[in-house]
Amino acid sequence: MSKIDEKRLLLKIATLYYQDGLKQADIAKTLRLSQSQVSRSITRCLKEGIVKISVIQPPSVFIGLETKIQQRFGVSNVIVVDVQDDPSDAQIKRAIGSSAAHYLDTSLRDGDLIGISSWSDTIRSMVDHLHTTKVKAKGVIQVLGGVGHNGNIQATILTQTMADILSCDAFMLPAQSIEHSLKDKLKMLDTAEVSDVVDMFNKVNLAIVGIGMLEPSNLLRNSGNYYDKKRLKELADKGAVGDICLHYYDENGCPVVNPEDDPVIGMSLEQLEACELVVALAGGLDKVDAIKGALSGNYIDVLITDRVTAEAILETH
Numbered sequence: 167m168s169k170i171d172e173k174r175l176l177l178k179i180a181t182l183y184y185q186d187g188l189k190q191a192d193i194a195k196t197l198r199l200s201q202s203q204v205s206r207s208i209t210r211c212l213k214e215g216i217v218k219i220s221v222i223q224p225p226s227v228f229i230g231l232e233t234k235i236q237q238r239f240g241v242s243n244v245i246v247v248d249v250q251d252d253p254s255d256a257q258i259k260r261a262i263g264s265s266a267a268h269y270l271d272t273s274l275r276d277g278d279l280i281g282i283s284s285w286s287d288t289i290r291s292m293v294d295h296l297h298t299t300k301v302k303a304k305g306v307i308q309v310l311g312g313v314g315h316n317g318n319i320q321a322t323i324l325t326q327t328m329a330d331i332l333s334c335d336a337f338m339l340p341a342q343s344i345e346h347s348l349k350d351k352l353k354m355l356d357t358a359e360v361s362d363v364v365d366m367f368n369k370v371n372l373a374i375v376g377i378g379m380l381e382p383s384n385l386l387r388n389s390g391n392y393y394d395k396k397r398l399k400e401l402a403d404k405g406a407v408g409d410i411c412l413h414y415y416d417e418n419g420c421p422v423v424n425p426e427d428d429p430v431i432g433m434s435l436e437q438l439e440a441c442e443l444v445v446a447l448a449g450g451l452d453k454v455d456a457i458k459g460a461l462s463g464n465y466i467d468v469l470i471t472d473r474v475t476a477e478a479i480l481e482t483h
Contacts (some may be wrong), residue, residue: 173216179204179209209431231476235469238480239461243468245269246476249449258449258472263291266374266447266470268407274301274332278372281309281433281441282328283411284321285343286376288447292322296331303334307366309373310411310432311341339363341431343412344393351429360431367433373441375466377448378409379456408456410438410446410465438465449475 175197182188182196183204190208195200211217221229226248235244247261270292274280280303282289306329308321322338329336339365341354354360380402393401401423405416411432414422421435428434438444444465448457449472458479460466471479 167358174300176207176211176214176216179207180217183208184217206315216315228473231473231480234480235476236468240464241461241466241469244476245468245470247449247470247472249472249474251390251474253474255470258475259288259291261472262288262447262449262470263293264295266445267297267402269445269468269470270374270432271297271299274299274303275371276302277304279304279366279370280306281367281370281373281375281420282306282325282333283310283373283375283432284308284324285378285412286447287311288449289374289376290324292374293331296328298331298333301332303332305329305335305337306332307337307363307370308339309367309370309375311339311343311430312350313458322428335362337366338375339431343432344429348363348427348429354431359442364431367437368440370433370437371442373433373438373444375438375446377446377453377460378412379453380406380408380414407459408453410435410460415459415463415465417459417462419459419465435465439463443467445470447471451478453476454478 179193179197182193183190188196190201190204193199197204208217212219219350226250228246232244235241235246245265247265249257249261253261266288278301306325308325310321325338326336339360341360355364380398401414404414404422406414406422407417408415411434412430413428413432413435415435416422425434425436432479433441445459445468446460446466447462447470451474454475457469457471457475461469461479
């Protein structure tokens with residue numbers, strides 16, 4: 167076969183496959199070729215430039231931004247949602263929450279044991295956007311204490327609502343996020359109601375968390391589950407830039423409180439690092455340092471954030 171005849175055949179196969187939408191088996195039958203010949207020819211068309219595939223990025227999708235953050239911080243997956251140039255806090259949380267719900271809808275697997283940090287408006291938005299699914303999760307676990315002025319209601323409703331949507335069991339953590347002292351923490355951990363749930367933290371294979379900055383959110387402040395101003399200043403003096411499950415870290419992701427001195431009852435940074443999949447929902451320019459610290463500490467595998475925040479993360483790195 168001459169080179170021109172060979173090129174003609176390749177072009178014909180490419181036209182039938184890519185433009186006319188024929189299956190390889192149908193092309194083989196039409197041209198009296200084996201299916202393996204058709205498959206090899208399609209591969210050659212791509213290698214020799216006869217066929218060029220272009221991925222067209224819609225205006226509201228930011229693959230370039232996502233890839234840059236993934237490569238810079240070594241994180242597995244980044245999802246950047248579209249927002250206007252000067253978005254409100256509520257708009258950011260709705261956009262991230264909706265995207266997080268879609269991510270969970272498509273990535274949830276049978277047998278997943280889901281840990282949820284109940285002190286996040288963004289996670290609450292995600293739960294509001296969730297749909298029922300045929301996937302059979304093992305359960306939803308509250309991975310940060312929620313007893314407080316209004317805390318128990320918030321934590322219980324959020325955890326139970328998510329479990330109801332997923333048709334699985336809910337496991338509540340009947341403790342404050344931050345106990346008054348280490349003695350009080352150890353006392354709580356000695357109770358069966360608390361220890362049974364805490365013991366399940368190491369079995370969580372999908373954790374959904376928020377990323378907090380040093381100054382507590384309104385939701386956390388209203389619950390009473392946060393440090394006082396004196397303690398927050400001490401954390402700031404140690405270089406704290408943010409927290410996950412109220413465990414604070416510096417700009418490099420290093421914990422600023424020793425585990426043995428930490429009065430928080432919740433999934434630890436070490437446990438998060440060991441968890442199979444940690445999905446963090448966080449956005450807003452005031453959280454850029456906290457998000458970068460979490461990425462640098464390798465605590466998260468998937469980051470869902472907004473475009474403005476993603477751009478700032480890259481600009482300030």
